[in-house]
Amino acid sequence: MPELPDVETFKRYLDSTSLKQAIQRVHALQPAILKDTSAQGLGRKLKGHRFERTRRHGKYLFVSLNKNGWIVMHFGMTGRLKYFKDSENVPEYTNLLFEFKNGFRLAYIAPRKLGMVSMVEEPEHFIHDRRLGPDALSIGYKHFRELAGKRRGNVKSWLMDQKSIAGIGNIYSDEILFQAGINSGRMASNLSGPETEKLFGKMREVLRTAIKAKADPARMPARWLLLHRKKGKNCPRCGVTLMTASVSGRTAYYCPKCQANH
DNA sequence: AGGACGCCCTGTTCGC
DNA sequence: TGCGAACAGGGCGTCC
Numbered sequence: 350m351p352e353l354p355d356v357e358t359f360k361r362y363l364d365s366t367s368l369k370q371a372i373q374r375v376h377a378l379q380p381a382i383l384k385d386t387s388a389q390g391l392g393r394k395l396k397g398h399r400f401e402r403t404r405r406h407g408k409y410l411f412v413s414l415n416k417n418g419w420i421v422m423h424f425g426m427t428g429r430l431k432y433f434k435d436s437e438n439v440p441e442y443t444n445l446l447f448e449f450k451n452g453f454r455l456a457y458i459a460p461r462k463l464g465m466v467s468m469v470e471e472p473e474h475f476i477h478d479r480r481l482g483p484d485a486l487s488i489g490y491k492h493f494r495e496l497a498g499k500r501r502g503n504v505k506s507w508l509m510d511q512k513s514i515a516g517i518g519n520i521y522s523d524e525i526l527f528q529a530g531i532n533s534g535r536m537a538s539n540l541s542g543p544e545t546e547k548l549f550g551k552m553r554e555v556l557r558t559a560i561k562a563k564a565d566p567a568r569m570p571a572r573w574l575l576l577h578r579k580k581g582k583n584c585p586r587c588g589v590t591l592m593t594a595s596v597s598g599r600t601a602y603y604c605p606k607c608q609a610n611h
Numbered sequence: 612a613g614g615a616c617g618c619c620c621t622g623t624t625c626g627c
Numbered sequence: 628t629g630c631g632a633a634c635a636g637g638g639c640g641t642c643c
Contacts, residue, residue: 425619425620426620427620427621427622442621459620460620460621460622461619461620461621461622462619462620462621463619463620463621500612500613501612501613502612502613502614503613503614506613506614510613580625595615597613597614597615598614598615598616598617
């Protein structure tokens, strides 16, 4: 799930449910997901405080505590959030539970435990330490073009490299390249001016549209590749059978006809 | 620098 | 239909 549109959706969800409420207790059901902190450390830091505001950078979500630093969350491949009344059952695979005084709780759920939760003084420090690139929805065209120009590898790996541009993963890089009509094997620095411009435009359009759809595939346009990435399925634009390729250790789906420009 | 791996986990899908 | 193998929307470390 969690690429930029998903994490932005989690952010808005947290904003609309969990801000400004006194935190009573933090329960780490899977302490292994905590990085550079412990259940005790987290509890001490959070207890009696409130979530003040949120920030997102790429696939990371930051939540500020009133004058007590920030929590940073990453959702791995299967993470999500769920806000619920404390009379309801704790969701399966809950790794971390924030309990508010108002009788509600916020669960950080991650069946595969590939995510992480940590604490940082400032999001900027974290972004710097991790060497994250600019957020995919914040970067301007000029900077985008410069980065493409000096990237020697294929364009899909570049889009997915969080140290270059933050927020895009396997699914959305495929979608962006499909809609831009560019083959994922193209070397980033060999893209023409118009191709780079189109790629940039499609990157923004795809991400923004996905956010509007709350990152829910069922709400996304039928002609998106996203809904057809399954073995043997056909291109929603031209009908040709979709192909797969291994790029950066992940499976890329593409249309051999719409993205024929090797 | 960039690509190919293996690995971390565990539920789901694939293929015989 | 059933079962083990391969895969999955991420990221890190190692080797080349």
